[in-house]
Amino acid sequence: MNDRVIPWQPTVIAGPKQALLATPETAKLMLKKAKRPLFVVGPYAKNEPLMSHVKEIAEIWDLPIVTTADTFKSFHDNGIESDSYGIVEIANLLKDPEWEGIKGEGQNDLVLFVGCIYYIASQGLSTLKHFAPHLKTLTICKYFHSNADASFPNMKDEEWEKYLTKMKTK
Amino acid sequence: MNDRVIPWQPTVIAGPKQALLATPETAKLMLKKAKRPLFVVGPYAKNEPLMSHVKEIAEIWDLPIVTTADTFKSFHDNGIESDSYGIVEIANLLKDPEWEGIKGEGQNDLVLFVGCIYYIASQGLSTLKHFAPHLKTLTICKYFHSNADASFPNMKDEEWEKYLTKMKTK
Amino acid sequence: MNIKINNIIKTNNEVGDNLTPNSIKPKDFKVDFWKSKNIEFSFGEIIEDNSPDSRDEETFMGPTPKPSGTDLRSWDMKLLERYPPFYAPFCDMCCLCTFGKCDLTGKKGACGIDIKAQQGRFALLTCCIGAAAHSAHSRHLLEYLIHKCGSDHPVDFGNNIDIEAPIMRTLIGKAPKTLGDIRESMDYIEEENLHLLSTCHTGQEGNHLDFESKAFHAGLMDHIGMEIGDVSQIAALDLPKGEANTPLVELGIGAIDHDKPVILCIGHNIAPGVGIVDYLEDNDFEDEIELCGICCTSIDITRYSDRAKVVGPISKQLKFLKSGVADVVVVDEQCIRSDVLEEAQKKGAALIATTDKMCLGLDDRTNDPVDAIVADIISKKDDGALILDPEKVGEVATKLSLSLSKSRKSLKSLPDMDKIQEDAFKCTECEWCVRVCPNSIPIMDAVSSAGKGDFESTEKLYDHDICYTCGRCEQECPENIKIMDLMAKIGENNLKKEKFNIRVGRGPIQDVEVRRVGAPLVLGDIPGIVAFVGCSNYPDGADDVAKMAEEFLERNYIVVTSGCGAMSIGEYKNEEGKTLYERFSGDFDARGLINVGSCVSNSHIPGVAIKVANIFAKKPLEGNFEVIADYIFNRIGACGVAWGAYSQKAAAIASGVNRWGIPVILGPHGSKYRRLYLGRSDKEETWNLTDMRTGKLIKGEPAPEHLLYAAESREEATVNIAKNCIRPTDNNKGRQIKLNHYIDLHKKYFGTIPEDVYRYIRNEKDIPITYKNDVKEILERNDWEPRELVMEPTILDFPRDE
Amino acid sequence: MNIKINNIIKTNNEVGDNLTPNSIKPKDFKVDFWKSKNIEFSFGEIIEDNSPDSRDEETFMGPTPKPSGTDLRSWDMKLLERYPPFYAPFCDMCCLCTFGKCDLTGKKGACGIDIKAQQGRFALLTCCIGAAAHSAHSRHLLEYLIHKCGSDHPVDFGNNIDIEAPIMRTLIGKAPKTLGDIRESMDYIEEENLHLLSTCHTGQEGNHLDFESKAFHAGLMDHIGMEIGDVSQIAALDLPKGEANTPLVELGIGAIDHDKPVILCIGHNIAPGVGIVDYLEDNDFEDEIELCGICCTSIDITRYSDRAKVVGPISKQLKFLKSGVADVVVVDEQCIRSDVLEEAQKKGAALIATTDKMCLGLDDRTNDPVDAIVADIISKKDDGALILDPEKVGEVATKLSLSLSKSRKSLKSLPDMDKIQEDAFKCTECEWCVRVCPNSIPIMDAVSSAGKGDFESTEKLYDHDICYTCGRCEQECPENIKIMDLMAKIGENNLKKEKFNIRVGRGPIQDVEVRRVGAPLVLGDIPGIVAFVGCSNYPDGADDVAKMAEEFLERNYIVVTSGCGAMSIGEYKNEEGKTLYERFSGDFDARGLINVGSCVSNSHIPGVAIKVANIFAKKPLEGNFEVIADYIFNRIGACGVAWGAYSQKAAAIASGVNRWGIPVILGPHGSKYRRLYLGRSDKEETWNLTDMRTGKLIKGEPAPEHLLYAAESREEATVNIAKNCIRPTDNNKGRQIKLNHYIDLHKKYFGTIPEDVYRYIRNEKDIPITYKNDVKEILERNDWEPRELVMEPTILDFPRDE
Numbered sequence A, B: 001m002n003d004r005v006i007p008w009q010p011t012v013i014a015g016p017k018q019a020l021l022a023t024p025e026t027a028k029l030m031l032k033k034a035k036r037p038l039f040v041v042g043p044y045a046k047n048e049p050l051m052s053h054v055k056e057i058a059e060i061w062d063l064p065i066v067t068t069a070d071t072f073k074s075f076h077d078n079g080i081e082s083d084s085y086g087i088v089e090i091a092n093l094l095k096d097p098e099w100e101g102i103k104g105e106g107q108n109d110l111v112l113f114v115g116c117i118y119y120i121a122s123q124g125l126s127t128l129k130h131f132a133p134h135l136k137t138l139t140i141c142k143y144f145h146s147n148a149d150a151s152f153p154n155m156k157d158e159e160w161e162k163y164l165t166k167m168k169t170k
Numbered sequence C, D: 001m002n003i004k005i006n007n008i009i010k011t012n013n014e015v016g017d018n019l020t021p022n023s024i025k026p027k028d029f030k031v032d033f034w035k036s037k038n039i040e041f042s043f044g045e046i047i048e049d050n051s052p053d054s055r056d057e058e059t060f061m062g063p064t065p066k067p068s069g070t071d072l073r074s075w076d077m078k079l080l081e082r083y084p085p086f087y088a089p090f091c092d093m094c095c096l097c098t099f100g101k102c103d104l105t106g107k108k109g110a111c112g113i114d115i116k117a118q119q120g121r122f123a124l125l126t127c128c129i130g131a132a133a134h135s136a137h138s139r140h141l142l143e144y145l146i147h148k149c150g151s152d153h154p155v156d157f158g159n160n161i162d163i164e165a166p167i168m169r170t171l172i173g174k175a176p177k178t179l180g181d182i183r184e185s186m187d188y189i190e191e192e193n194l195h196l197l198s199t200c201h202t203g204q205e206g207n208h209l210d211f212e213s214k215a216f217h218a219g220l221m222d223h224i225g226m227e228i229g230d231v232s233q234i235a236a237l238d239l240p241k242g243e244a245n246t247p248l249v250e251l252g253i254g255a256i257d258h259d260k261p262v263i264l265c266i267g268h269n270i271a272p273g274v275g276i277v278d279y280l281e282d283n284d285f286e287d288e289i290e291l292c293g294i295c296c297t298s299i300d301i302t303r304y305s306d307r308a309k310v311v312g313p314i315s316k317q318l319k320f321l322k323s324g325v326a327d328v329v330v331v332d333e334q335c336i337r338s339d340v341l342e343e344a345q346k347k348g349a350a351l352i353a354t355t356d357k358m359c360l361g362l363d364d365r366t367n368d369p370v371d372a373i374v375a376d377i378i379s380k381k382d383d384g385a386l387i388l389d390p391e392k393v394g395e396v397a398t399k400l401s402l403s404l405s406k407s408r409k410s411l412k413s414l415p416d417m418d419k420i421q422e423d424a425f426k427c428t429e430c431e432w433c434v435r436v437c438p439n440s441i442p443i444m445d446a447v448s449s450a451g452k453g454d455f456e457s458t459e460k461l462y463d464h465d466i467c468y469t470c471g472r473c474e475q476e477c478p479e480n481i482k483i484m485d486l487m488a489k490i491g492e493n494n495l496k497k498e499k500f501n502i503r504v505g506r507g508p509i510q511d512v513e514v515r516r517v518g519a520p521l522v523l524g525d526i527p528g529i530v531a532f533v534g535c536s537n538y539p540d541g542a543d544d545v546a547k548m549a550e551e552f553l554e555r556n557y558i559v560v561t562s563g564c565g566a567m568s569i570g571e572y573k574n575e576e577g578k579t580l581y582e583r584f585s586g587d588f589d590a591r592g593l594i595n596v597g598s599c600v601s602n603s604h605i606p607g608v609a610i611k612v613a614n615i616f617a618k619k620p621l622e623g624n625f626e627v628i629a630d631y632i633f634n635r636i637g638a639c640g641v642a643w644g645a646y647s648q649k650a651a652a653i654a655s656g657v658n659r660w661g662i663p664v665i666l667g668p669h670g671s672k673y674r675r676l677y678l679g680r681s682d683k684e685e686t687w688n689l690t691d692m693r694t695g696k697l698i699k700g701e702p703a704p705e706h707l708l709y710a711a712e713s714r715e716e717a718t719v720n721i722a723k724n725c726i727r728p729t730d731n732n733k734g735r736q737i738k739l740n741h742y743i744d745l746h747k748k749y750f751g752t753i754p755e756d757v758y759r760y761i762r763n764e765k766d767i768p769i770t771y772k773n774d775v776k777e778i779l780e781r782n783d784w785e786p787r788e789l790v791m792e793p794t795i796l797d798f799p800r801d802e
């Protein structure tokens, strides 16, 4: 099997349903189609270069950011606006079709993930896979996330950099 | 994901280790490399056209045949020599490196499977995956068997016919 | 008010703190403790107890009353040496704790466990869950019956049965005389189950054989649990007490009168059923209301009232629910579809949940007045109710059914055929239904032909439950075709065909029968006891079970059955339209077809083997598990068949049966239990025996060859059953008879005389006359040499040098 | 010989058959049954019982003594309404029965179950296994202790503790006066556990909330089980009875004297440890032999003898085994590596298994003479032995260690550094080790630098168990690099650093302390009780736990700890080299750091909350679970933290804690338990309360906001702990204090004042002075309105119109 699409932690494999392999191109297609996308960003983005990537991707696609764990602080300190939620908290809200959204704009239809701890993100993605049919999930970490609807493959840093950079054009 | 390499019964998926997709060519390579191959044939081969395919493949590769369930009778009635074992029985023997083999020729190093009930074959293949590191398993059913070391993909009858026919040349 | 404590508290001068006999002492659990004189206490008003009292008999107590798992470990290890566990992991990973998931493919988990121990652990967990299901059911039942009849209600099955509870007698060390007495056994198995379950925790047992030994123990506890359940209900509800000729009752979807109000009970616990029967009888509604059941509860209700009817086994559940015939669905526990509330709602039927095991999120109305409950359901305020009081269930169910049957007329039938066809027409032949079907049955063809107006292939799948309506295909179908409605409609169209019968469960086997068959069984004149038990997870329909039963009945075997197996056997008719129950008597004798009853009645199957050891061979039971199991293992040609076993309960039963020394053959789905016990007939040294008469080590034969086996086809199973009835104690004539059947069947299904027949021939007198020449050829081919017959075979360490 | 039955058998004239108080009647389990006068029976020689006897007190019995699951279901449903289960399936499939596996992704299984109910079922199963582990341990212990000290051994913790067993008192309805009395509670939980486990069987419960209610029940039973274990061992073995200033004992790999014979105990059951300590003391070997332990058993042994040492938590197991320091490894039960025998063998250490829970395939030598056992092991005939008699274990272990320590000298250290480096040099940087590492820690870098002779990165991973040596990387490494040897070697090189201490587990909290802190706790002056419990499945090392503890200690919280958490806390030093145990007292008061003891001592944590309700608020306990839980839930600002929870036990504990109304925060791995209970602070109506004084419905706050939460980082957890200590009964001052800490910590870790602070401000007096202006801004931004303070908050249906 193609190593790139084996879950990064291989035992995360959960059943027949596996994420589609996303390229920057398909990821951008998903973003274009989305009406109300959301960007959930975890603690790996507390540091560079991921922080800047996140910032720029959010800007170009006009994505509201939710930071998980204590990522908020680094973002705040660096002038990047975000709302802070626990990753399980935001997953919990995302699965409720009636949820009013972080700014009262209503439930999202696409959620991008990056930078969360792999296994807890997998669990959150599993929640959304099972209980949030109203939205799609996409992960742009350098780790293949089989519980997402679509995920970047497992990559080395260099390739990932390229992928992320490509995300910065519409 | 490629439907051809999803286990035919999709929940047979058991973990990170998945069978390699075998083509007639790779299957033949495996047979060529094998010193002591065995052909385990289940009840779907009681009927044509599978019975003839089995017969001819066994002949060309000089494979001793083990029939499972009550397949022996049809084979016997049709003059095809085989030894009869329960599928769990033969799997049990195959996992013992000390087993003397069906004819006392010693343990096998490659086991071909065809025609067994899908799920019980999956279980037997799981046994061999875990407990028979001394041998490889290859399935040539029209169903992808993820618990084998290598397996033909899921196919329709016509394609399978072609695959089986190709197996009849060295 | 009369009060009596029936727990007999035994004590011993040496071990003064041994005051809870159900709690195994770390070390003081010695034989002499049990041999000591009993002391009995009563309080409150004392009633004269005139029942025969075991205290007055001087019973010899064996070494292992109330054994802990480790007490019987050496026996287990002997079995496991002969039949090492065969593991077929169903999953390569372990997901039990949050260190995981761990991939165990050639690797250890984060806790250090390997794949073998993991499979053993899973087997243990499965058996614990299975045992818990029966035992919790029995505890519930026991307390309900004590509540109903008093703890001093006698456990007395009349003159024909002296040993009412052979399993308890063997394992607890005494027989219960009253319902109250049974609590001691209950306490014991609760404690043991807890210890066993504990072992499933991460970081406990590390050795797969020790896990298996514990799984055996869980299985054995399950047998006590089952016996408690059936003994209690037989005693308290006056169910048949072993009479052979219990009546035949109606069976099948076609047997249910659609025009009457219909109450359907699903599950296993007779309590609410009793509440309903009593209410119907007390209020003269028996003729007016149709009471029927699915799964074991239906068997048990017919034991209580033969006016009740059996719809069928678990495989009928969704079919019948979808048909909408039931006005009120009463669920108790076990083997009930988890979506039963949803399915009842779809059909406007009221649902009543009746036990803590299945509350379904319903409001607990136990303490509310009947009329309020009924009104809330009729007015659709509630979809149903949780009512934990069986008597109230009876009244509520009756009142609901009377009211709903009128308003539900339109819901009692399915959409018209053309609607059904229209729906099926959407089929795109994507084949996913077939791929997710547990048996990959050709449901796609059935649907797509139905779409074209041809329902024949669907009918083929309907008959004998080849499709057991698990619903997976419908769940998967991308076109949302209501495949289960299609299936139910076929049933509706063929009601006349769906009418069968079943013999009411008789409970235990009588002592006199045991006396009669003891010798022929042990010597082989009766070629064996074949027990068809378990669920309907059949690879190819229910017919297979009936055909196997027929085959062995016609060959003079004793055929025993229970639960869904007993129903499947009843659903089969010969050309003359007769069921096997009509063709064969209910005597426990050659050619007898004995329905012992429900799941919990399975306890009578090892029970009769124990009774053979006791009644026929005079082996004392109390505290003598190993001796009895060794006796059964070497002498009683019994073979269990759980062709459709799916559940944890079935796994527990099988493990218990195995520990008693009886082999079990499963259907192919049994491979998904992940663990079998397979013997190696090619390893001759495995089969050695000791002759107790002489102490000599003697060559034995692979008899039984496997302890737990999964067969891929009915034919394979049939031949294996015959082979696995061979025992070392067969005399020459008996062995001839058994080999004759084995060879016959092998010829029939495999076309040849089985090559391994030589292993079972000790001297020429064992050779079946009919096959003399052929067999001799085989003997020669295999360098056969005659060997000694064993007189008193044992696999125990005997005689032992200390 | 003196004999006395200490089970008090209660009865009631109305319900004559209610003779087994541990068996819940289907319907007769009425309050009046429990209110009736007790009748006590004794037999044998009667001893004068001079202990205070509850029979003489007229205690009011609440509605739910010995509740069945359904008895407390309405309370559960209230909790679940506020905190609906959040499910994160760990697997999309179910593999429990042979109909499966079933894919539950938007589909129902063959039994009709859906993914929600399946997750609930798994939670229940997990809790049943966890509860079984503690409870079976306690049963074993109880019987061992009764054997040792007699069933009439008093349960009396002295004058400072009146309520020895608050959980039993609440749930059983009375407190045990003697060890023998405890059996009644044991019987009860065994019965309940069986019912609960039964529900995990296929075809039982179908509603996820009902599964959760049962999981709560399993958790509660677990609490009784734990309390039984600790109360029994405190009473019988004279462990500390709540004294605050228990001694400090040595902790850490570096604390073990390698030159002496070393006996290592691993597990949880003190019995074999007692056998060893007693033997060492009786034979004056205390100075000669080093006795140490890993996991809870080490904590408990130090409670018995403060000469024993603690190696560390579960995360030290493989490190220490690989080091070869132990001559004899004695395993009892729970949290032991399944491959412990293999690892002991590799190092030539003898292994003794001591309980039925872990037999490891070893021969049962319980009844063999000590010298024979020792000889067989020394001569390598056997690798070890199963010895079920703790006293014999003591003797065998001692004799083995004396003999082996001589012959094993060479095995007591690891390969040289250059050998280790050579091995590490094989690393191809394939990265698989990192991928399979539960925490994806940079082990590849560590190995590959080690291969180049640079061990610093390995050291970083060693320290504070960032690598907890689960061994998965080593199992996966295609080059077969002995990564665990590398890790152990680092420890060997840094023994001096690995020396810490821990305060001996004190057991319960004293009544006088409860009286002292009652008011400040309920009113908020003491901002909260934070309990760090559970195992070492930390996302980023053990330090995080200690840092959290330090943070809250410095902020005047009461910090309670136990088990591996207590050890992790002890492994952390400040710049002056002082551990937290040296810096903070053991008083149950603000800034107190209380090690209650081992896993089973966790029972004292809900225990102290119950005692607050009883001693401070005069709530009667007996049979009053709901009232007590409601009290705790609304008033006691306690928060459990199981940062490294991995086990089924931890899951059970958490579920029990939750049912008592106390929130729990897990580490990120906790998400793999698959189920959390999350509140929705955005749904205001969820948080309404009733004021018992007035009966009025009052707006509440999300306090606690979540009942079971998994945090991704320590920082997130810290802030959440502070927030989750807020309670409706805080007075203005108390609320200010709590909010102050919450805001402080939020500023520290998130850089801002938390926006949701407005939800917790009832009127301006709640606003912390320091943050007045900022908070006011937030209030304005969120259209805040002042609201009423609740006096006697409850979420129970009160007052209720019937």
Ligand code: SF4
Residues within 6 Å of the ligand: C090, C091, C092, C093, C094, C095, C101, D090, D091, D092, D093, D094, D095, D101
């Ligand atoms: S298939 Fe079963 S064992 Fe495997 S991960 Fe899923 S639930 Fe766990």
Ligand code: SF4
Residues within 6 Å of the ligand: C094, C095, C096, C097, C098, C099, C100, C101, C102, C108, C109, C110, C111, C112, C113, C202, C203
């Ligand atoms: S129990 Fe063991 S193998 Fe299973 S997940 Fe936990 S650590 Fe891994």
Ligand code: SF4
Residues within 6 Å of the ligand: C433, C436, C437, C438, C439, C440, C441, C443, C466, C467, C468, C469, C470, C471, C472, C473, C474
């Ligand atoms: S309902 Fe019938 S056809 Fe459909 S999956 Fe189940 S058994 Fe197969």
Ligand code: SF4
Residues within 6 Å of the ligand: C426, C427, C428, C429, C430, C431, C432, C433, C434, C443, C444, C447, C473, C476, C477, C478, C479, C480, C481
């Ligand atoms: S899944 Fe539905 S559409 Fe596909 S073949 Fe089956 S019935 Fe037809």
Ligand code: SF4
Residues within 6 Å of the ligand: D094, D095, D096, D097, D098, D099, D100, D101, D102, D108, D109, D110, D111, D112, D113, D202, D203
């Ligand atoms: S328990 Fe239900 S969901 Fe699980 S495998 Fe069995 S049928 Fe499928």
Ligand code: SF4
Residues within 6 Å of the ligand: D433, D436, D437, D438, D439, D440, D441, D443, D466, D467, D468, D469, D470, D471, D472, D473, D474
């Ligand atoms: S042993 Fe350490 S590095 Fe290796 S997988 Fe386990 S935690 Fe990770």
Ligand code: SF4
Residues within 6 Å of the ligand: D426, D427, D428, D429, D430, D431, D432, D433, D434, D443, D444, D447, D473, D476, D477, D478, D479, D480, D481
């Ligand atoms: S798995 Fe082994 S070879 Fe691969 S990176 Fe890790 S240590 Fe190196």
Ligand code: SF4
Residues within 6 Å of the ligand: D295, D296, D313, D314, D334, D335, D533, D534, D535, D536, D562, D563, D564, D565, D599, D647, D649, D650
């Ligand atoms: S705290 Fe957890 S890991 Fe530690 S000993 Fe107790 S249960 Fe085991």
